Amino acid sequence: MKLRVKKIRDGMHPSETVVAIPTSEGDERLTVDKNALGENTTLEIGWPLRQKDNLVLIELPRETQSGAWRVWVPRDALEESMAAA
Amino acid sequence: MILTDREIQIGIERGSILIEPRPLEVAYSSTSVDLTLDPIITELIQKKSAIKKVIDPTDPDFDAEENMAEVSKIHDISGTYYDIPPNNLHLGWTAERVDLRHDPKLAARVEGKSSLARLGLAVHMTAPTIHAGFNGRIRWEIVNFGTMPIRVRPGMRICQLVFEQTLGTPQKGYHGQFVNQTVQPITKKT
Numbered sequence: 001m002k003l004r005v006k007k008i009r010d011g012m013h014p015s016e017t018v019v020a021i022p023t024s025e026g027d028e029r030l031t032v033d034k035n036a037l038g039e040n041t042t043l044e045i046g047w048p049l050r051q052k053d054n055l056v057l058i059e060l061p062r063e064t065q066s067g068a069w070r071v072w073v074p075r076d077a078l079e080e081s082m083a084a085a
Numbered sequence: 086m087i088l089t090d091r092e093i094q095i096g097i098e099r100g101s102i103l104i105e106p107r108p109l110e111v112a113y114s115s116t117s118v119d120l121t122l123d124p125i126i127t128e129l130i131q132k133k134s135a136i137k138k139v140i141d142p143t144d145p146d147f148d149a150e151e152n153m154a155e156v157s158k159i160h161d162i163s164g165t166y167y168d169i170p171p172n173n174l175h176l177g178w179t180a181e182r183v184d185l186r187h188d189p190k191l192a193a194r195v196e197g198k199s200s201l202a203r204l205g206l207a208v209h210m211t212a213p214t215i216h217a218g219f220n221g222r223i224r225w226e227i228v229n230f231g232t233m234p235i236r237v238r239p240g241m242r243i244c245q246l247v248f249e250q251t252l253g254t255p256q257k258g259y260h261g262q263f264v265n266q267t268v269q270p271i272t273k274k275t
Contacts, residue, residue: 009151012176013127016222018150029150032220032221033221035221036220046189046218046257047257059218059257061219062216065147065150066143
C-alpha cells in the first residue's frame with residue numbers, strides 16, 4: 001500500500017528529502033531516502049493496521065520529526081484502494 | 086534471532102535484504118556486516134552569542150531538518166579526511182543504502198565497532214534500531230568522547246549492522262487484514 005505525500009524540502013544529506021505526511025491531526029514531517037519515494041510522490045507503508053470512519057492507521061517506515069511511528073491518515077491518501085487489499 | 090553472516094548473504098542473494106553497494110567479503114563477521122562512512126558529515130556548531138537559543142522539539146512549528154540546518158555546517162570530505170573533535174555532535178550517514186522492505190520479519194540494529202569505541206568514538210546515541218520496512222541510508226549520531234580528535238575517512242568501516250528476525254509478522258506486514266473492520270486488535274493471520 002502506498003501513501004501519497006508531499007515534498008517539503010531537501011534533507012540534510014543529498015540522498016534524503018523531507019516530506020509531509022497528511023495525518024488526521026495535521027501534517028507530520030518525515031525524512032526519507034529519495035529512492036523510497038515512488039511514482040507520484042508516494043511512500044510504501046506496508047498494510048494499514050486499523051480503520052475507522054474515513055481514516056486508516058498506518059506505520060511509517062521511519063520516525064517522524066515529532067517522534068511518531070503510527071499515524072491516522074485519510075483513507076483517500078492511500079494510492080491503492082482498500083478493496084484491493 | 087540474530088542472523089549469521091551466511092544468512093545475511095543468503096538474504097542479499099534472495100533479495101530479502103538489499104545493501105547497495107554490496108558489502109565486501111571482508112566486511113562480514115559471524116553475526117554482523119560492517120557499513121562504511123559516506124563523505125557527507127554535518128557538524129553542529131555552537132555559535133557564541135549573548136542571545137541564547139533552545140531547541141523545542143515539542144513546538145508545533147519545530148522542523149528538525151530546517152532548524153538543525155541553522156546550527157550546523159555540512160562537510161563533504163570526498164577524497165580527504167575529517168578530524169572529529171571531542172565532545173561535539175556530528176551527523177553522518179552510511180555510504181550504503183539499506184532496504185528491508187522485502188521481508189517484513191527482518192529488523193536490524195546499528196552498533197559501533199569496538200576498535201573505534203576504544204578510541205572514544207560513538208556512532209549512535211540511544212537509537213540503534215533499524216525497524217522492519219526501513220529503506221535508506223542509516224544516519225549516525227557521532228560523538229567523540231575521547232580527549233583528542235579522531236580522523237575519519239570516507240569508505241572506512243565505522244559501524245556494524247546486526248540483523249534480527251522478528252518473532253511473528255508485524256501488523257503492517259499482514260495483507261488486507263483490516264479490510265472492512267472497525268477499530269479492534271488484529272488477532273489472526275490471513
